[in-house]
Amino acid sequence: MGLFHVPARLTGPTGRTEQLALLVDTGATFVVVPRPLAERLALHPTRTCPLQIAGGREEVWPLAEARLAIDGLEVTTPCVIAPEGPPLLGAVALESLLLAVDPIAKRLVPVKGFVG
Numbered sequence: 217m218g219l220f221h222v223p224a225r226l227t228g229p230t231g232r233t234e235q236l237a238l239l240v241d242t243g244a245t246f247v248v249v250p251r252p253l254a255e256r257l258a259l260h261p262t263r264t265c266p267l268q269i270a271g272g273r274e275e276v277w278p279l280a281e282a283r284l285a286i287d288g289l290e291v292t293t294p295c296v297i298a299p300e301g302p303p304l305l306g307a308v309a310l311e312s313l314l315l316a317v318d319p320i321a322k323r324l325v326p327v328k329g330f331v332g
Contacts, residue, residue: 220322222305226295227283228257236303238286240324242317244306247284247295254297257282265296287324289313 221237226249234257238247245267249259261278268274277296284293286305293309310316315324 222286222324224305225285226253226257226303227285228259229281230258232257238305239302240310240317241304242307242310244304245308246279246306247282247293247309248298248301248304248306249280249282249295250298250301250303253303254280254295259295259297261297265294267296284309284313286313286315289315 219239221239223235224238225233225235226247227233234253236253241248246265249257259280259282261280263279264276265279266274266276277298279294279296281292282295284291291309291312293312310324314327314329316327318325
């Protein structure tokens, strides 16, 4: 699948907001926020989260919550705080927003929720 970015808005618990481009990464579980951005948004970790990062290494990163808005849709979502790197849009936020990836057109598309 090709890589692409989507415009988004992240809001921290104090109301601080940033417009940014999130790299869509369906292999990531959560939204990934680099530490400098987390500090600007005043994100406060509520726990830690064991992760397997690219390359197979296991690490434990802080986990916080932020408000995420994409294409007029908005949801509160868990975010892991990375030491560095690009901000990523992961699967939990995509599913919470009822969005899926169109890898050919490199865009997000609305989908229906599912209750089985």
